[in-house]
Amino acid sequence: MNKLVFYFSAAFALAIFGPSTSVYSDGAIVGLMSKEDVKLLEEYDTRREAAITAAMDVEDQAASEVLRQVLAGDVRSFDGGYDPSGDWRCRYIKLGGDPALTVYDWFSCRIFDDGAGWVFQKTSGSQRSMGRLYRLMEERLLYLGALHYGSEASNWFGDEPSRNQMAVLIRLDDGRMRLEFPAPLAESEFDILELSP
Numbered sequence: 001m002n003k004l005v006f007y008f009s010a011a012f013a014l015a016i017f018g019p020s021t022s023v024y025s026d027g028a029i030v031g032l033m034s035k036e037d038v039k040l041l042e043e044y045d046t047r048r049e050a051a052i053t054a055a056m057d058v059e060d061q062a063a064s065e066v067l068r069q070v071l072a073g074d075v076r077s078f079d080g081g082y083d084p085s086g087d088w089r090c091r092y093i094k095l096g097g098d099p100a101l102t103v104y105d106w107f108s109c110r111i112f113d114d115g116a117g118w119v120f121q122k123t124s125g126s127q128r129s130m131g132r133l134y135r136l137m138e139e140r141l142l143y144l145g146a147l148h149y150g151s152e153a154s155n156w157f158g159d160e161p162s163r164n165q166m167a168v169l170i171r172l173d174d175g176r177m178r179l180e181f182p183a184p185l186a187e188s189e190f191d192i193l194e195l196s197p
Contacts, residue, residue, distance in 0.1 A: 051190030073172035097191025
């Protein structure tokens, strides 16, 4: 088993994605997620579609065009030896809330192997994040992380449940990735963190 990616237990993944999902098992993630977390993950696609549909109707055409560009690209597999480690530029696109669509400036992010698996970090800006990446399926990784502020030390998912963050990481054919949050902690209804090399 590739040490860089943790894997769902088969039973847990089947409950969420159905019997067609290909999974590998060590059960590492099962004890981390609450029932509420599992429910949010089940609702990911529905929440995503609703948020994007609403955001495309906003009057800010420049922001809408950025969103269209962020959503462009064909999805690629994380299998086959792909390694996302390195420094990334990253920016939030927040959907829902007031205003209904907000595009932020670029920040710094990175992904690295700490010996136990891939770790994602947003390393600049007032709101930061750190957490681990787990395999959901060939084309999706699950991010379980935690919010911290620039003046604070980072923590892990579960250390302080009110700071927990969950997202789905998608790899694109143009070298970018998208980290998509179905239930942001504040300010919006759905967040997309675009990662650009």
